[in-house]
Amino acid sequence: MQRIWVIVGFLFAVGLLSAAVWSYGYRQAVSQLSEKAEADLELAADRLSTQMQVYQELAVLMANHPTLRGIETPQHRQDAEKVLLDVADKTAAVNMMYLDLNGQILASAQPVAQRSMAGHPAFERALQGAMGSARGVQPLSGARIYTYAAPTFGPEGQVEGALMVVADVQDVEQTWRGSTEAIFFVDTDGVVFISNRSDLLFWHRAGGQPGLMPPDDQAVEFASSWVGGYELWTLNWGRYLPRHALHHTLDLPVIGMTAEVLVDVAPARRLAGLQAATVAAICLAFGALLFLATERRRTLAEANTVLESRVAKRTRDLTVANSALRREVAERQEAEAALKQAQADLVQAGKLSALGQMSAGISHELNQPLMAIRQFADNGTAFMTRGQGEKAGENLGRISEMASRMARIIKNLRAFARNESEPAGRVDLVHILNTAVELTEARMREEGASLDWDPPANPVYVWGGEVRLVQVFVNLINNALDAMEDRSRRQVTIALSGQTRLRVSVRDTGPGIADPDRVFEPFYTTKSVGSSDGMGLGLSISYGLVQSFGGDIRGSNTADGAEFTVELDPFEKEDAA
Missing domain, CATH: 3.30.450.20 (PAS domain)
Structure with missing residues (x-):
């Protein structure tokens, strides 16, 4: 019973609040309509006064x-x-x-x-x-x-x-007839003489009373009231006039008339009704939610006890599972760190293996300048003894060139042998290919292999790491030289092409690839058992390095040998950002 009285009281309060909102909203809307009505009435009066003034001035000018x-x-x-x-x-x-x-x-x-x-x-x-x-x-x-x-x-x-x-x-x-609002002008006798509603012409106002009467003095429906200081008319004078209208007047002593306007207040009533309905709906929805919340509170209180016991049991289970998961995560992190270290060691081992293959040629490349330096030094001493300073200077210049050549070779070797820890960035692909060629040039000359490589004049920038890319191309050139050991014609061809993605192809004149699908698998090799030339990890390492830069590497057979193609993304400012 108490619950019913609470509901009835709540509905009564909602009704009072909705009525207050409707009244306030209606007054505000009528106030806005009043401002618009005054503006429309002044505009119509100005039009009429201006047009009538034309004839007045015409009479004065022509007199x-x-x-x-x-x-x-x-x-x-x-x-x-x-x-x-x-x-x-x-x-x-x-x-x-x-x-x-x-x-x-x-x-x-x-x-x-x-x-x-x-x-x-x-x-x-x-x-x-x-x-x-x-x-x-x-x-x-x-x-x-x-x-x-x-x-x-x-x-x-x-x-x-x-x-x-x-x-x-x-x-x-004609200039303002048919406008939205009903406007009419009443003369000093109280007769409607001008109007944009022809139905109102010659209606009159009896005895200064509000409202109008038709010419035949037949009784018509009319009522006047005041809302918030504004006069409202209730009438039924035809389909072109509003049922409920806001009435405004404006005296025009220049032409001896009074301008009046009737503005339909139906939009204001609808707006006020919408506001009141919205408030009522919100209140009812809130009340319904409050009622449902109150009803459910008791049910939830009962279910809460059961839920707390289940949560406590589940919490214990999750604590045990969480401990096990932490141990597993720690083990996986340790395994991942060990894997990364093993990969880094494997890459470094690949570098050292390549250096081992190139050691004989590099020793020759360093020994030959040293012997030349010794010879030029002896010659320079002899020329200095004879007083031939110009020839001695030429020998010293040769010594400087040989020293620069040795410094460049040693610099490339040190860069190739070190562990690169810098992140990937912009690198010059032409410089990388020239470095790889320089590192393998001694071996190619020793084995009688020719090189077909025409480097571009301008730098070509790609996304990658300088040392790791040098290692990739050194591995490819060394593999090409290994494949051509038993061939009479030994030629390595390097080509650079592409726009959207840059492609570098390394081609040889060897026997080709026996199984292209397995060539990048770890420990896959076609060399003889017991050979000291490698364990089949060079291409696998190269594959992983190129993939880490977002590139791709693939091998295929040609008409006279094998070809390995490396695809890399060009470096752009947007990529760096």
């Missing part, structure tokens, strides 16, 4: 036209009527008339039924020397017209007559 003076003869009258007709056609005026002091029409742009305008309010005002204006309805056509009368003055400043301009109100309405 003293030379053609209108001294209209005594029929010829003068025809000339005046021609001028008035031309001006009326250009300004869309209904008619233009020139009157004498007695109100007789002396000249007019269009024919008129009556020849005298005596007693016309606008004319009577013009006789007093001021601008006169009046509105009315033409008897025959029923058109609504607005009339301006400007006095004409003689040489001594006396009034001699008046120029009357008649404007059709319907033509003025």
Whole structure:
């Protein structure tokens, strides 16, 4: 029972809150509509005043036209009527008339039924020397017209007559008729004389009361109320007028009218209703969630006890499993570290193996410059003894060249033999290939092998490590020399090509590859058993080094030997970033 009263009280509170939100939202929306209504009303009033002012200024400007003076003869009258007709056609005026002091029409742009305008309010005002204006309805056509009368003055400043301009109100309405809001202008008699809703024309306001009455004084539905300082009308005056409207007025003393506007408040009511419904929905959803949470709290409290016991048991199991997992991770880390060290040792062993194969040629490359240096030194001493300093200088220059050559060979050997620990980066592939050629040049010369290698003039940068790439190409050149031991024609060809990926091919004239699919497997070799030339790890090491740089290496047979192709990615700034 208590739970039911709580629910009823909550629903009542939600209803009160929704009503308050609706009222506040409706007032705010009506306030915004009021600002828009005032702007629309001022804009429509400015349009009407500006358009009517055109005819007012036309009457003033044409009042003293030379053609209108001294209209005594029929010829003068025809000339005046021609001028008035031309001006009326250009300004869309209904008619233009020139009157004498007695109100007789002396000249007019269009024919008129009556020849005298005596007693016309606008004319009577013009006789007093001021601008006169009046509105009315033409008897025959029923058109609504607005009339301006400007006095004409003689040489001594006396009034001699008046120029009357008649404007059709319907033509003025065409520029703003059909706008969204209902706008109408009420004259001093309380009659709707101008409107963008033709249904309201000639409706009138009785006794200064709010609202309007139709011309036949038939009773219509109407009610007026105030919301937040704004006047609201409730009416049923046709399908082109809102059912509930915000009413605003604006006095226009210049033309003797009051501008009024009716703005539909249905959007404000819908917005306020949407806001109230949103608040109610949020409150109801929150209440429902709160109710469900309260109901579930008891159930969860009961389940919590069972869950805690299960969690404690599971925690003990996870603690045991976690300890075992940590031991396994530590063992795997130790094994990974040992594997990395073994791989590094294997790479270094490959380097030393290549150095062992090249040792005889390198010794010859170093011994030959040493012997030449000794000979040039003896020659230089002899030339110095004889006083031939120029020839002695030539020998010293030869000694310097030989020393530079030996330094370059030793530098390449030291770089090749060291363990490279720097990360991969930008390296010059042309320099790497030239270094590999220089390291194996002695062996190729000793074994009578020729080299076909035309290095590019400019550097070619790739992604990799300098020492490790040198080792790859040294291994490939040494393997090519090993394969051509029993061949009469021994030639190593190195070619560099490619754009998206750079390709370096090392080709020999040996017997080819017996099993291309297994050539990169560890310990796979085609050399004789017991040979000291290697254990079949060179290509496997090269394969791992190239793969570590994101490249690829493959072997294939050609028409006269074997070919190994190394593909590497070109170095770009985006890759470095």
